[in-house]
Amino acid sequence: MKWIICLLIAPIVAASPILNAAFNNSNTRLLNNILGNVNEDASACGNYFGYACGNYVGHNINDYFSNINQKLSYMMYYDLIQQMDELHQISQIPGFNESSVDAKALRYYLNCLDAPPETRTAEHYLRLATPGKGLTWPHLTPSGFEWPRDKFKWMNTLANLHRYGLTNVIVNVEITRNSMLKLSMPNFKVNLHDWLKLKDFGITLYDMGVPYNRQNSFWHEVTSLEWFLEELTNRNEDDEEMHFMSVQDIEWTTELKWQRFIEAIVGHRISSRLRVYIQNLNYFTALRRMDFIHAELLANYIMTRFVLHIRKNANDGGDPIKCIRNLRSSMSLASSLLYKERFQDPTTLEDNIQEVEQIFDQLRRQLIHQVNINRLGLTSKQKRMVIEKVQAIVLNIGNIPKGLDHRSFVSRYYKDLEISTGNLDYAREHLKMLEFRMRKHMAQFQQPFPSSEEYFHMPDTITDFQSPSSPYYLVDKNIIVMPYPLLQEPFFVSDSHDVFKYSLMGFTLAHEMMHAIGTRGILVDSHGNDQDVGQKILSLPQFQPCLNTEHHEERLADIEGLKLAFAAYSSRSKQSRNDEKFTSVNLEKIFFLNVAQLFCTDNYPRNFLHHDDHPLRLQQIVNGFEPFERAFECPRNSLQCDKCEFSANVRPDVEAIAAAALSGMEMGSGPGSEGYEDADDEKSKAMENASQRLAVHRMTPTLEKSHLGGSTSSRIHNPGI
Structure with a gap:
């Protein structure tokens, strides 16, 4: 069924930003990586995935990662394994602080890695976690005794x-x-x-x-x-x-x-x-x-x-990768602190954060500008509500409270967590960790909600954790969480050209920003309180076609995220025009090719949640988008502005998104996320060879790190944005 919808974002005049050639080193690496995945035999206009990602498998034949998200995640995992090795050596030196958060993280990791198999059985868990005081589970009642059912x-x-x-x-x-x-x-x-x-x-x-x-x-x-x-x-x-x-x-x-x-x-x-x-x-x-x-x-x-x-x-143990993932999900604040302190140079990190926040602010200004145009004729009250919601979005880089000393905060948080220093017992320590986490969760009962500056996200259960390289939006908090691993090449290089930064980081943040004004986000204010203005917007008849299609939340966030990122990039490029180019390749073409890196992946089949498959997603994102057609000299799509067939060529405007053309999930996971069923299980299979390259216990992962550092591939299985 075709339906009429006007674009809120006005046609954007192409701009060719030109920066100083001093940035050529990072620009050249990033560009060569992108072009290495291109298959010139495919048509960019009709099969953009085949064109932008057609040579992905061959170009990355020696990589163990199926996509850029996995690569960034496992780069962090290898770094943390290296740090656990270093901490283990330091812990043998007299004077090591056994009560420090470093020591607690190390002991939990070693328990996962080395605890005997008999401490991992379900029966052992059941003997530790009984049905009540003085009770055992029925089948564990000692021989000769009757289970006290009363x-x-x-x-x-x-x-x-x-x-x-x-x-x-x-x-x-x-x-x-x-x-x-x-x-x-x-x-x-x-x-x-x-x-x-x-x-x-x-x-x-x-x-x-x-x-x-x-x-x-x-x-x-x-x-x-x-x-x-x-x-x-x-x-x-x-x-x-x-x-x-x-x-x-x-x-x-x-x-x-x-x-x-x-x-x-x-x-x-x-x-x-x-x-x-x-x-x-x-x-x-x-x-x-x-x-x-x-x-x-x-x-x-x-x-x-x-x-x-x-x-x-639970975890079977013996595998450093699995145990470091277990540590990261169980003690996320601690692992984030250790990773930041050991592998993020303070000056570089500060520069990266400032650059990302600048991109975020540019996106926000652009979105507010488009809403102010108000081509859909929202009432003043409706428009004001949307703008206030966008203005209040908080970007939390690293998932830590702002304005606090990171180490002091994390140390206080884990102060009452006890990890035994004696014999290794996986079930015992696992149960203590689960109890600690639930105690922290229940401590929220009847307590005032922290401000967005004080807030950090702690999922209810360990299995609710996102990938360490997956950004996500918290609907009830109006916060976008962006993990530290995204501040790595090939995803982000602060001194690279804007075309790289706004196409990957910009598109990722723009996508998450769209969740703030999705069908669930539009129903609550910036404090998570229900408000009826959004419901009135949702009831407008022009938005109903958007709300009755599978995957419409992510599909429209993809489309509008691209438009917003490109608008912000174009606006930025006009402000920083220079006379020198770093490449002869059309910059708009580079922009769209770099966005495609989020969707490039191997041919391993996956069952995506909330999303279309990657070739379809990528084609829907660019279909009918005039700057894309201009960059690749595609025939003009007549459905681009006035009519669109939702199955392939939807081009809703930003205010349609604001009017809740998105289906709000509790957490809208971003372009680098793993939003498919059994993601960790499938990822584990895909990573089995990489894991085997590590010793069963604690082989120094520096060799693996150098392997990663020697490749600038962008393996993107990116199931979710």
Whole structure:
């Protein structure tokens, strides 16, 4: 279906910025890398992916990385492994500070790497994390003793395991953006049948210590209980009303003891008059039926779900790459500090940050300018809301609070984290880490929300972490987080020509900026509070075609991000015009070729989340864009301004985006992100050879680093922007 939409961004007059030839070293490296991926036999106009990335595999034949995102991530991993090796040597010297954040990170890493296999079994975890005080799990009851089923209370067990991050089992618990507690029924997006096939379940039960002759009946019992719970949620899926009730009223309505449950979760006493949010109230009323289910079955079900939760976060050990990734996701603030202090020269880092912030400010000014043009005729109130939201976006480079001494802040943060100095025990330290993280998360309960300058992002669970080289936008916080690894070649070189900086870094930041005014972003103000102006914008009829198409959020963020980045670059180039060129290649052509590096990838199949595949994405980004057609001398696309077919040639304007033509995700992950299913698993397979080049324990990774440094390839599997 074709539909009419006017472009907010006016046609941009081509500009050819020319900078001093003194920058030729970095410019030449970056340009040669880009041109090495080009396949001149393909048509840039009809198959831009084939043209810009057609020689990618051959050009990067000796690389172990499938895309630029993986390359940047693993450059950081190798650096951190090197630092762990250095710290391990230093730790042998008398006087080493065992209470420092460096020492804690080292001990956690060594536990992951070297702890004995018997400390990693599910049975060992279950002996450490019991269903309650004085209780064991049913199948671990000592021979000759009967399991004390009368002492088992399913709510107590859920609260006890919640400290390790277990939620979405029978009851889902959240801290809302206004620091209140919310109870809701669980979702079953992935149930036990989907998660584990029968043969896999047998392996899991064996690891849990369930006797072989009990495994078949065990499997049928726990899956039957899950079917019952799933059916219970299905019956109440229309009951979405949110109630704000006192704990005593919830207890009276449901006939269940929620005060004790909440006290165990938040870690302190509460008043029965405390009010919390509760959704799906009918479901919670139906939970009284749980008291009639056999206690052993309930315990086994909760135990199984807990083991699956642990397995998502656990590590087999022995592999430095996997363990450094585990350290990075478990102690992100610490690993970021260590990486910054050891591998980021302070002067260079300051220059890089200033340059990136300048690009960000240029993008913001350009976006506000386009909104002010107001070609869509938004009301003054609507336009003001959009502009205020854009003006309030905060760029957080490195995911740290601004204005604080980084080391002092991180040291205080991990002060109460205890990593044992004695024998190695992976499960023990892993559980302590999960408990530490959940304690930090629950500390937000009833606390004032930090300002955007004080804020840093800490995902609810370890598995929620983005790739270390993936920027992302936090809808409820109006913050774009940009990790340090993006400040590396070939992604960013501060003294390179603007055409390189605005095409990669600029496009990445512009894409994330678009999420701020997407269909979810437009519904909240810069503090995450709901406001109705955005809903009124969403209801405008001209935006409905944008909202009913698969992947429309990322697709339109791609398109409008490119337009915004190019507009900012063109504006910048006019301000810094010079008479010398560093290359004879058309600069606009370089701009679009460099954007394509984010989408170049090997031929390894992947299942993308929220996105089209790369060839389609890249073609949609450039289709009908007049500066692109001019640069590559393409025939003019008649659908570019007035009409567009959404499947291929959509060219919505920035204000259509502002009017929420984007679908807001909790976190809009950026051009360098890994937004595909099982990203880490597939990445691990793709990186297996690279990992094997490291010693099983602590081979100095300097050789690997020099290999990386010797190649300027841009392996981009970039599943998400």
